[in-house]
Amino acid sequence: MKTRIKEVFSSIQGEGPYIGYKQLFIRFCGCNLKCSYCDTDFDTKLSQEYTPQELAEIVNKNSDCHSISLTGGEPLLNESFLKAFLPLCKLPVYLETNATLPDKLIPVIEYIDIISADIKLPSCTGNNELWDLHDKFFNIAKHKNLFAKIVFNKNITDSEINSAAELGNKYNIVLVLQPQMSGIQPVIDKEFMELTLDKFLAKYKNVRLVPQVHKFLDIR
Numbered sequence: 201m202k203t204r205i206k207e208v209f210s211s212i213q214g215e216g217p218y219i220g221y222k223q224l225f226i227r228f229c230g231c232n233l234k235c236s237y238c239d240t241d242f243d244t245k246l247s248q249e250y251t252p253q254e255l256a257e258i259v260n261k262n263s264d265c266h267s268i269s270l271t272g273g274e275p276l277l278n279e280s281f282l283k284a285f286l287p288l289c290k291l292p293v294y295l296e297t298n299a300t301l302p303d304k305l306i307p308v309i310e311y312i313d314i315i316s317a318d319i320k321l322p323s324c325t326g327n328n329e330l331w332d333l334h335d336k337f338f339n340i341a342k343h344k345n346l347f348a349k350i351v352f353n354k355n356i357t358d359s360e361i362n363s364a365a366e367l368g369n370k371y372n373i374v375l376v377l378q379p380q381m382s383g384i385q386p387v388i389d390k391e392f393m394e395l396t397l398d399k400f401l402a403k404y405k406n407v408r409l410v411p412q413v414h415k416f417l418d419i420r
C-alpha cells in the first residue's frame with residue numbers, strides 16, 4: 201500500500217495551543233472541502249509516494265520533534281494508509297483536520313493523541329453549514345486531547361457564534377479564534393477581533409484569540 205504525500209518537513213507549530221512546539225509535518229494531498237480562504241497548494245507535481253514503512257522510517261529519525269502533525273489537505277481521506285502507518289510511529293500523533301469526516305476518524309482514533317479540529321463557518325469559508333458533521337466528529341474525538349480552531353472574518357454572524365459556543369460547551373473544549381489572514385496581516389482590525397472575542401466569552405468561557413504565529417515569523 202502506498203499513498204501520495206505532498207511534503208514532509210520539520211517546523212514549528214504556528215497555530216493554537218501547541219504554538220512553538222517543533223513538529224514533523226506530513227502534508228497529505230487533496231481535500232473534501234473548498235474553503236474560499238484556503239492557501240494550501242494542491243499541485244501534486246513535487247509529491248511523492250510512500251509505503252507506511254518508508255514514511256515511519258523518516259518519522260522515527262526525528263526524535264527531537266514533539267510530535268508528528270498530520271496535515272493537508274485533509275489527512276483523514278487517507279484513513280486506510282493511516283491505519284497501517286500510525287502504529288509504526290514512535291512519536292505522538294497530532295491530527296489537523298476539518299472535522300467533517302467522522303466515519304473516517306473511527307478506524308484511526310486509537311492512534312491519535314491530539315486533535316486540532318476546525319469549526320468551519322459558512323460566513324468565512326463559503327461552504328454550506330457543517331454543524332451536524334462537526335457535532336458527530338467531536339462526539340467521536342471527545343476522549344482525546346481535542347480543541348477546535350475557528351477561522352473568522354468580518355462576516356461572522358451571531359448565529360454562528362451561538363452554534364460554535366454550543367459545541368464548545370457541549371464537549372468542554374478550548375475554542376481557538378483565528379483571524380483570517382492576508383499574507384502576514386489579519387483581514388480584520390483589532391477592535392473587531394476584541395468584539396468577536398467578547399461575544400464568544402459572553403456565551404462560553406474557554407475561548408482564546410490566537411493568530412497564526414508562523415506567518416509573522418516567516419516560517420512554514
Ligand code: SF4
Pocket residue numbers: 231232233234235237238239240272273274298
Ligand atoms: S479544509 Fe483546509 S485544506 Fe481543505 S479547503 Fe478548507 S482550508 Fe483548504
